[in-house]
Amino acid sequence: MKTSKIILSIALAAAAGAAIGVLFAPQQGTRTRRRIREQGEDYLQDLQDLKNEYERSVDNFKRKVISAYEENKTGTAPDQG
Template sequence: MKTSSTILGILGAAAAGAFIGVLFAPDKGSNTRKKIKDKSRDYGDNLKSKFDGIVNTITSNGKEIIEEGKSKLNQVKEDYNTLKDDAKTVKSNY
């Protein structure tokens, strides 16, 4: 999560810098507004792409963790049943 926060911070700073640069550039108002709109769309698409990537990574890792947990739980159940059967066998021998 620390890396994703850093990436989002850098992207946000870059977007703010580009926005300020466009505002102070000597150009017609209509051209400036178009540039702002285009840059905003580009940065928005970029942020959405990064966010989707982070969500996919978290989802993928979450599924792997759940599957690993299920596997471990099944192994513990099998070990418990084996021990229980062994205990019954020892008890019946006495």
């Protein structure tokens, strides 16, 4: 869980930095707001991808733990197929 909090913090800091950078860029308000929205959508997609990767890792770990438990319980090696 600690790693996911670090990743989330980095992503949020990057998003905040990008938003601040866009706000200080000399452009029209509508263009600036559009760029902020687009960058926000990109960061949201990146966070969704990280969440999905994290969930896959947790599921994989869960399967390994269950397999090791079953192997220990029955005294047989799990099927690798």
